[in-house]
Amino acid sequence: MNLKSSLPYIIGGLIVAVVGALFIKMPAPLISIKAEPLFSIGPLTVTNSLFSSWIVTVVIFLFFFMATRKLEYMPGGLQNFVEMLVEGLYNLTEGVSGSQWVSKFFLVPATIFIFVVVSNLFGVFIGVPLSAVGVCESPHHGEAAAAEGGHEADTGHETEAATTERAPLGCEPGQVLVPFFRAPSADLNFTFALAFITQAMAWTFGIMALGLGGFMGKFFIFDKLRSAKGGGDIAMGLIDVFVGLLELLSEFVKIVAFSFRLFGNIFAGEVMLLVITFLVPLLIVTPLIGFEVFVGIIQAFVFYILSVAFYKVAITGHGDHDEAH
Amino acid sequence: MDLAAATFLGKLIGAGLAMGLGAIGPGIGIGIAAMGALQSMARNPDMEGTIVTYMFIGIAFSEALAIFGLVVSLILLFVV
Numbered sequence: 001m002n003l004k005s006s007l008p009y010i011i012g013g014l015i016v017a018v019v020g021a022l023f024i025k026m027p028a029p030l031i032s033i034k035a036e037p038l039f040s041i042g043p044l045t046v047t048n049s050l051f052s053s054w055i056v057t058v059v060i061f062l063f064f065f066m067a068t069r070k071l072e073y074m075p076g077g078l079q080n081f082v083e084m085l086v087e088g089l090y091n092l093t094e095g096v097s098g099s100q101w102v103s104k105f106f107l108v109p110a111t112i113f114i115f116v117v118v119s120n121l122f123g124v125f126i127g128v129p130l131s132a133v134g135v136c137e138s139p140h141h142g143e144a145a146a147a148e149g150g151h152e153a154d155t156g157h158e159t160e161a162a163t164t165e166r167a168p169l170g171c172e173p174g175q176v177l178v179p180f181f182r183a184p185s186a187d188l189n190f191t192f193a194l195a196f197i198t199q200a201m202a203w204t205f206g207i208m209a210l211g212l213g214g215f216m217g218k219f220f221i222f223d224k225l226r227s228a229k230g231g232g233d234i235a236m237g238l239i240d241v242f243v244g245l246l247e248l249l250s251e252f253v254k255i256v257a258f259s260f261r262l263f264g265n266i267f268a269g270e271v272m273l274l275v276i277t278f279l280v281p282l283l284i285v286t287p288l289i290g291f292e293v294f295v296g297i298i299q300a301f302v303f304y305i306l307s308v309a310f311y312k313v314a315i316t317g318h319g320d321h322d323e324a325h
Numbered sequence: 326m327d328l329a330a331a332t333f334l335g336k337l338i339g340a341g342l343a344m345g346l347g348a349i350g351p352g353i354g355i356g357i358a359a360m361g362a363l364q365s366m367a368r369n370p371d372m373e374g375t376i377v378t379y380m381f382i383g384i385a386f387s388e389a390l391a392i393f394g395l396v397v398s399l400i401l402l403f404v405v
Contacts, residue, residue: 033403095375257389264392267399302385309382 013283020282029274030131033267035187036178038135048134048179049187052127056118056184089113089304096308101205105311108201112194113304116185120266120296123183124289128273134179185266185299188259195258198307199251206314214317219248254310258303265299336405340398347394354387 035047067078075083089110094102184190206215221244225237269292276285326334362380366373 031403033399092378260396261385261389261392264395268395302381305378305382306385
């Protein structure tokens with residue numbers, strides 16, 4: 001398509017964007033960094049992210065049930081797609097981990113990958129467009145459940161003052177709109193749980209492969225210090241001890257990094273879509289939705305491939321780095 | 326300027342600085358990772374799949390730093 005024939009589209013798009021920016025006033029975006037409570041079952045508070053993750057679970061279950069209901073020797077359609085997905089993930093895992101551990105490494109990260117992909121796409125296609133569909137709740141209710149005892153009056157008063165200006169979309173003043181849907185991965189609890197499961201499995205695999213002593217030996221390295229003769233050896237041994245302790249610390253930093261990476265990417269994507277929609281209501285946000293789909297898939301893939309890579313690191317003992325390669 | 330206005334101003338400046346300064350290093354790092362991956366793909370196109378996989382691992386590590394800055398600025402804006 002040359003410039004001359006595409007010019008009407010460009011001009012039309014610009015006109016739509018300018019008219020949208022001038023004449024359609026969007027309400028200020030509702031941005032909450034934590035998932036908001038929708039309702040409660042007994043003592044359990046169900047947030048909108050948890051509710052959405054149930055929907056995602058049901059969707060995944062139905063999809064795989066439909067795909068594998070009538071298994072055929074020569075797959076076609078849905079079964080073909082699912083087999084391609086699972087086989088691709090399996091081969092990728094085998095490429096990183098080697099054929100000995102692949103059946104153990106494959107299961108949980110691949111499950112998390114599918115779950116996180118569907119969660120992220122749910123956020124882009126349902127969570128953000130329907131972010132104005134929800135119930136009006138007075139902030140007292142939510143805060144009273146979260147606050148403890150004497151702080152109740154203070155926090156309730158404060159949040160009321162803070163939220164009066166964000167009460168658009170037909171809610172009473174002093175009430176706040178709680179959307180029904182929010183991407184599950186835009187909740188730090190969700191991503192932290194996935195990260196903790198991943199890292200706990202890495203420790204389990206490390207103990208399975210190296211034994212408890214061998215696994216701990218990666219973090220508490222005293223052998224060089226014990227056999228030291230002279231000042232230089234002692235200094236090298238101390239450095240080894242320090243490196244081991246850093247390694248131990250990084251095992252816990254990995255959990256934080258995992259959870260913040262997924263949460264930050266998805267939550268920032270949602271905030272960006274909402275803010276761009278607020279600034280320029282029409283058309284400009286469309287390519288960014290495509291970008292967010294890309295980011296969602298890439299982040300799920302990164303979560304998957306990093307967990308497999310960390311499992312590989314965990315089963316590699318201290319000192320046998322050379323034979324591993 | 327009263328204390329509330331000063332606090333609000335500090336939050337805004339801090340959030341901007343956290344994201345802006347925090348994105349410099351990861352930006353450079355991701356650029357170097359992509360450069361290395363492209364060069365090695367040009368030299369050895371057969372290894373493309375493996376290289377892309379490990380490139381994403383490297384990018385994820387340096388991107389995590391920018392995400393930390395982002396989370397800090399979001400917390401400054403919406404929570405504190």
